Amino acid sequence: MLGKIYKTEQAKRALDNFFTEENLVALREIALRKVADQINQNDYKTSPYFTKEHILVCLSASPTNEKVIRTVARMADAFHATFTAVYVDDESDEMDDVSRQQLKVNIRLAEELNAQVSLLYGDDIALQLSEYAKISNVSKIVIGRSIRKRSLFKGQSIIDQMSEFAPMIDIYVIPDQASSYYHRRSSIIQKEYFQWKDGFVAFGIIALATVVGAIFAEQGFSESNIIVVYLLGVLFISILTRGRIWSSLASVVSVLVFNYFFTQPQFSLQAYDTGYPFTFLFMFIAAFVTKDTDHKTQAKRYSVGEEGIPY
Structure with missing residues (x-):
């Protein structure tokens, strides 16, 4: 096949319309892809490994x-x-x-x-x-x-x-x-997770637990029974609120309220029993474990497709 020789006017027109920088870059990319394809084909035929x-x-x-x-x-x-x-x-x-x-x-x-x-x-x-x-x-x-x-x-x-x-x-x-x-x-x-309505729910439950605890105290129930009331309150707060902010704060406030109203000496934040720090730790852990369990339960509400993708 004989090569075609451009005349002067044709060569100028080709330089202006075809041999532009964009077209040359595109041609170079096409050439590189073709070379890469050829190398892959050769490796696939000669190499025992998957390439x-x-x-x-x-x-x-x-x-x-x-x-x-x-x-x-x-x-x-x-x-x-x-x-x-x-x-x-x-x-x-x-x-x-x-x-x-x-x-x-x-x-x-x-x-x-x-x-x-x-x-x-x-x-x-x-x-x-x-x-x-x-x-x-x-x-x-x-x-x-x-x-x-x-x-x-x-x-x-x-x-x-x-x-x-x-x-x-x-x-x-x-x-x-x-x-x-x-x-x-x-x-x-992220700011939406810190909602004040969750705060009202949390402190409302703590207030209700305090009322129930006062009734139990008047009926002669021991402090361990009152602690269970506050633990249940913290668990409900973990379920009904979003995020861990209010549940964690509720565990701290519950211990302080319990310490203030139901331990000796009353109406102070002092406590004679050395076991109360462990009570606070247990409430704190309970709040976190409940929140993690609730989050995983919500995740299971979404059905899983054939490839394992939730829809």
């Missing part, structure tokens, strides 16, 4: 997680890679309705882009992702990160931990351009 790319994206309730999912979908298509999307539920972060709905939207988007969606449970997000990636032969992990300064008092980030847990896996970070909006919205959501 196909497997890209994992981390799902979250952030509205900008959609950008991360779409970017990884394009990467998987370019590299002819297996595409997996994973969400880790640490069972400790209380998610509001808006965030839960956004998470569902992100999960549906990943499924629409042909991702295999999986749900993991665990307190250590970095460890769960790293172990899942190693077991599933993941070659690349993509995670979104907000552009903000780190505190000097904070420990390692999730990305740093994953680099230590899975040093052989490539980790890519996609900046979150809309992090300022999401950070402000998250702060508002």
Whole structure:
């Protein structure tokens, strides 16, 4: 085949219309992809090991997680890679309705882009992702990160931990351009958990427990029976209020009220019995255990799909 030689006018027109910087960059990317595809095909034919790319994206309730999912979908298509999307539920972060709905939207988007969606449970997000990636032969992990300064008092980030847990896996970070909006919205959501109506509920239950305790005292019941009344009050507060703020505060106030009205000497915060500090500790632990149990019970209300995703 003979090469075509442009005339002067044709060459000038080609330089102006076709050989632009954008087109040349696009051609270079196409050439690199073709070379990468050829190398992968050769390795697949000659190597006894599985060399196909497997890209994992981390799902979250952030509205900008959609950008991360779409970017990884394009990467998987370019590299002819297996595409997996994973969400880790640490069972400790209380998610509001808006965030839960956004998470569902992100999960549906990943499924629409042909991702295999999986749900993991665990307190250590970095460890769960790293172990899942190693077991599933993941070659690349993509995670979104907000552009903000780190505190000097904070420990390692999730990305740093994953680099230590899975040093052989490539980790890519996609900046979150809309992090300022999401950070402000998250702060508002966290403030919503501190609601004054929960405070009225908590102190109302404590007041009711005090009235019942006074009745028990008049009837000659021992202090141990009155302590049980306050313990039940703390348990009810843990169930009826959101977050651990009011339940923890209620356990402290209950001990102080019990100490003030029902221990000797009465109407003072002194106590002769050395066992009351253990009573306070027991109330405090009971409040935390009840709140954790209530949170896990609420999480089970959502049905689990075929891939383990709550809907």
